[in-house]
Amino acid sequence: MxxxxxxxxxxxxxxxxxxxxxxxxxxxxxxxxxxxxxxxxxxxxxxxxxxxxxxxxxxxxxxxxxxxxxxxxxxxxxxxxxxxxxxxxxxxxxxxxxxxxxxxxxxxxxxxxxxxxxxxxxxxxxxxxxxxxxxxxxxxKLALDIREGVFYNGIPGYTIKVDKKTGENGDHLHGVMIYDHNQKSGNASVTLADSGRMLNLFNGAYLGLELYNGYNYVEQPDAQDRAGASFARQGFDHSMVTISLASFGLVRTPQDLFKENRMMLNITQLDTATKSVQKKLRIERQRLPVQINGYYTFMRFDTTGRAANRKVEKLQVAPGKLAPTSGPIIQQAINRAQNLKSFTTSTSERLEDYARNSALFRIExxxxxxxxxxxxxxxxxxxxxxxxxxxxxxxxxxxxxxxxxxxxxxxxxxxxxxxxxxxxxxxxxxxxxxxxxxxxxxxxxxxxxxxxxxxxxxxxxxxxxxxxxxxxxxxxxxxxx
Structure with missing residues (x-):
């Protein structure tokens, strides 16, 4: 039962x-x-x-x-x-x-x-x-999105502007302007066309722009005088511009670059990572007193209050003024204090990062x-x-x-x-x-x-x-x- x-x-x-x-x-x-x-x-x-x-x-x-x-x-x-x-x-x-x-x-x-x-x-x-x-x-990158009246620079090496798009899929273009920057010479090469059509070539690997009734303008620089540069104009009734869309493809990053993240580790690996971080934290804490000690200057004084092995002279100093040797000493002390402050700030941040990383590994x-x-x-x-x-x-x-x-x-x-x-x-x-x-x-x-x-x-x-x-x-x- x-x-x-x-x-x-x-x-x-x-x-x-x-x-x-x-x-x-x-x-x-x-x-x-x-x-x-x-x-x-x-x-x-x-x-x-x-x-x-x-x-x-x-x-x-x-x-x-x-x-x-x-x-x-x-x-x-x-x-x-x-x-x-x-x-x-x-x-x-x-x-x-x-x-x-x-x-x-x-x-x-x-x-x-x-x-x-x-x-x-x-x-x-x-x-x-x-x-x-x-x-x-x-x-x-975002998918190809050429809009009316807007300069589109999503394709490396080109800037494209279209006044109007027609057709069922928006592939018929009117008032086409193409700047070619592949030669790294600014806007030295410009193509203008009355109309055109966008084509998908080689299974989307390339964008084809079939242009009609337009001109190619190419700047002819003057080696002696930049202001004297001229444009060479070449007209066409029909032209095809082929542009690679390789930059829009999904490029896979090697997964080995991500495998050290704590979310990708099992318990054994997390324990190893935790011990490693805690070891670094322990070493840094042990070194800290010795490192701080270097920012101080120590002097030994005898029983009479005078610095040992130093000759102390009496100086006549006007009231309200420092002795001639006091200024450099005070400035040196200020510099050492500022250096010590910077050192302790950076060290405390580093120690806090170690402690937080250790906590994050243990959390997982x-x-x-x-x-x-x-x-x-x-x-x-x-x-x-x-x-x-x-x-x-x-x-x-x-x-x-x-x-x-x-x-x-x-x-x-x-x-x-x-x-x-x-x-x-x-x-x-x-x-x-x-x-x-x-x-x-x-x-x-x-x-x-x-x-x-x-x-x-x-x-x-x-x-x-x-x-x-x-x-x-x-x-x-x-x-x-």
């Missing part, structure tokens, strides 16, 4: 989990792409590049989607069982709630382990692929663990809460899931920020969201095990008495003498 029960519960969990995981993936992927929309639009990237970006970013958001999907599907699964009184019937047969939760609990533990492996193995590679491709996309290590544990934590919240509220479908579970996920997400961001800015230890900051939600999960589990109804009014009336606070009725009831 118990095996059939496990199959029943797992089957009830599988459908909502796959559905919610797909929906959450789509929502988070849309949110991610919106951040980089300005870098993608108008560059004619092609279907292949866009599909690669979609795939890589879909992989990257899996660690974030998985906890929310587990939370929502757990709420829906046990909410449906409670709403249809199946949960009550199972309990009536003598099976405890912990036994009812066990099949999904074991599955969630397996998902947590899988999430850790995914974070450790797949995500660093996907980060390398995604962000190296995104870098190349950002460097690529803790992230891999905390996101994996969050999968189990969301089950610990969702499953008991679903059995308490006894509401399936997509209404109440979605509202409750969004509430807890917002809490988890906001606290995660705060903890990471506090760890990065040294407000709290990095480990505490990265585990803060899990530590905040863990008591809520244990509380819901306790209430579900004791069949308490969180949504019932009596529960909240009795809550002050349970925690030792007298009820309002008792406080306002007069005492009989």
């Amino acid at each position: 118990l095996k059939k029960l496990d199959k029943l519960i797992l089957k009830a969990f599988a459908g909502p989990f796959l559905l919610t995981f797909a929906v959450v993936q789509f929502i988070l992927l849309t949110h991610t792409l919106l951040k980089y929309l300005d870098d993608i639009i108008g560059k004619d990237l092609g279907t292949g590049v866009l599909l690669q970006l979609l795939f890589y970013f879909s992989v990257l958001i899996v660690p974030v989607s998985l906890p929310l999907a587990v939370l929502l599907s757990s709420l829906m699964t046990y909410g449906n069982l409670g709403e249809h009184h199946e949960l009550t019937a199972i309990k009536a047969s003598g099976i405890a709630l912990t036994r009812i939760l066990r099949p999904v609990l074991l599955l969630t533990l397996a998902l947590s382990v899988g999430a850790f492996w995914f974070n450790e193995t797949i995500v660093p590679r996907a980060n390398l692929k995604a962000y190296s491709l995104l870098w190349d996309v950002r460097q690529q 290590v803790y992230r891999k663990y905390s996101q994996s544990v969050a999968v189990f934590l969301m089950f610990l919240i969702g499953a008991p809460l679903g059995s308490i509220i006894k509401k399936g479908g997509l209404g109440v579970p979605i509202l409750v899931s969004i509430l807890f996920f917002i809490i988890y997400y906001v606290v995660s961001i705060m903890g990471e920020k506090y760890g990065r800015e040294f407000v709290m230890p990095v480990g505490l900051g990265m585990w803060l969201s899990n530590l905040v939600l863990l008591p809520a999960g244990l509380f819901f589990l306790y209430q579900a095990y004791n069949d308490s109804g969180l949504l019932e009014l009596d529960f909240w009336r009795r809550l002050p008495q349970r925690i030792g606070i007298p009820s309002l009725r008792k406080l306002t009831t007069p005492v009989k003498e």
Whole structure:
């Protein structure tokens, strides 16, 4: 019977989990792409590049989607069982709630382990692929966009102006002006044409401008007198200008240039990088007293207060004036103080950079663990809460899931920020969201095990008495003498 029960519960969990995981993936992927929309639009990237970006970013958001999907599907699964009184019937047969939760609990533990492996193995590679491709996309120029009445200089070596564009695709041109700068001599070569037509040549590798009824003007410089330069004019009825569009192609940067970034490293590599940075920080701190010592001048004095091995002479100095030898000494002291200030400022900035880099590497290590544990934590919240509220479908579970996920997400961001800015230890900051939600999960589990109804009014009336606070009725009831 118990095996059939496990199959029943797992089957009830599988459908909502796959559905919610797909929906959450789509929502988070849309949110991610919106951040980089300005870098993608108008560059004619092609279907292949866009599909690669979609795939890589879909992989990257899996660690974030998985906890929310587990939370929502757990709420829906046990909410449906409670709403249809199946949960009550199972309990009536003598099976405890912990036994009812066990099949999904074991599955969630397996998902947590899988999430850790995914974070450790797949995500660093996907980060390398995604962000190296995104870098190349950002460097690529916008697609060819020649507008009416505007000088267009997006093609290296040329400036093009068109008075009017006609035709179904805007490929018929009127009033064409082309400046050729390939000879590095300014506007020495100009082509004017009454009309023309744009052509796509060699599968988009070249732009062809077929021109009609125009002139080519080429400046003929005078070696002796620049002001005496003249133009040579050559007319034409038909001319073809071919321009390479190689600068609009997507040029891929070697991925090895990005692989040292902390997002592209696994735990072993992150630990090595952290130790390296901490070693540099430790060496710099050890050298600091010796380096600062060089900015000071020390003098030994004997018991009489005079400088040792120095002859001190009495000088007659007018009141309010420094001794003749005091000026250079004071200026030297000022220079040394300024040098010391510059040295300490630059050194403190360098030490702070080392410390921040060390914190950033450790943040990535803790992230891999905390996101994996969050999968189990969301089950610990969702499953008991679903059995308490006894509401399936997509209404109440979605509202409750969004509430807890917002809490988890906001606290995660705060903890990471506090760890990065040294407000709290990095480990505490990265585990803060899990530590905040863990008591809520244990509380819901306790209430579900004791069949308490969180949504019932009596529960909240009795809550002050349970925690030792007298009820309002008792406080306002007069005492009989």
